[in-house]
Amino acid sequence: PPASLRLTLLFSIVVSTSLLAFGQQASTSAKISILPQPRELTATGEVFRLDVNTQVTLADPRSTEDQFAANDFIDDVKQTAGLTLKTSRGRGRKTILIGLMSLPSIQSALKTSNVTLPPSINEEGYALSVGKDGVVVGGASPAGVFYGLQTLKQLVRGDAADAYIQGIRIVDWPAMRWRGVSDD
Numbered sequence: 611p612p613a614s615l616r617l618t619l620l621f622s623i624v625v626s627t628s629l630l631a632f633g634q635q636a637s638t639s640a641k642i643s644i645l646p647q648p649r650e651l652t653a654t655g656e657v658f659r660l661d662v663n664t665q666v667t668l669a670d671p672r673s674t675e676d677q678f679a680a681n682d683f684i685d686d687v688k689q690t691a692g693l694t695l696k697t698s699r700g701r702g703r704k705t706i707l708i709g710l711m712s713l714p715s716i717q718s719a720l721k722t723s724n725v726t727l728p729p730s731i732n733e734e735g736y737a738l739s740v741g742k743d744g745v746v747v748g749g750a751s752p753a754g755v756f757y758g759l760q761t762l763k764q765l766v767r768g769d770a771a772d773a774y775i776q777g778i779r780i781v782d783w784p785a786m787r788w789r790g791v792s793d794d
Contacts, residue, residue: 644764648782656742656777660691660766665698669709669716675752676708683759691766691773704744706762708755711737711748719746725779735783738762740775750783757782 642653666680677697683706684695695706709716711727720727723739723746731737733751736758747762749755758780765776 642765642776642778644761644780648761648780650779650781652779654741654777654779656740658740658742658745658775658777659704660687660693660695660773660775661704661771662694664693664695664704664706666695666706666708667698667700669707669713671699673709673752676710676755679752679756679759680708682756683763686763687766687773690763691769693770693773706745706747708747708759709749710752710755711750713748716746716748719744720748723779725781727781730783731781732783735781736761738778738780738782740765740777740779742777745775754783 642651644651666684668676668680670676680697684697688694698705707715707719711717711720720737720739723741725737725739725746727737731750734749734753734757736747736749736754738748738758738761739746740762745762747755747758749758761780761782762775765778766773767776768774
């Protein structure tokens with residue numbers, strides 16, 4: 611075949627391959643599966659990289675409930691992503707901040723992340739924001755903090771040096787106080 615036809619074919623193959631790869635990457639990042647489905651979910655397209663410098667910071671270091679929820683999250687990340695995270699008292703560059711929504715540091719972090727809390731959120735509700743610079747999980751109660759971290763577990767992807775959390779903003783609360791399943 612003539613040189614111009616070979617160049618055209620080569621160009622077509624390169625463009626097609628690039629579009630296919632981009633399409634697969636875009637559909638993967640746009641597809642966020644969380645159970646149960648949150649009431650409000652906005653993907654940001656950002657990624658928070660996890661590494662040995664990532665710290666889980668308690669907004670209230672005296673809260674035993676938040677310490678329990680943080681340890682549960684840390685254990686899960688170690689098991690699923692092979693990465694050991696630590697708790698800290700201060701906020702660093704690579705921080706996952708957790709605590710009650712009523713605490714000033716959580717309110718400030720949620721406001722900075724453009725998370726708006728509806729007045730209808732109940733005591734088991736939570737807000738979660740993941741950006742490239744940090745993560746914040748705020749609960750209306752200790753149960754809300756725990757549920758927010760359960761959702762955050764579902765967003766961890768990759769392992770070891772490639773571990774990350776998908777960028778997202780979530781506000782969620784249960785529709786019913788009591789939940790259960792009956793299997794007769």
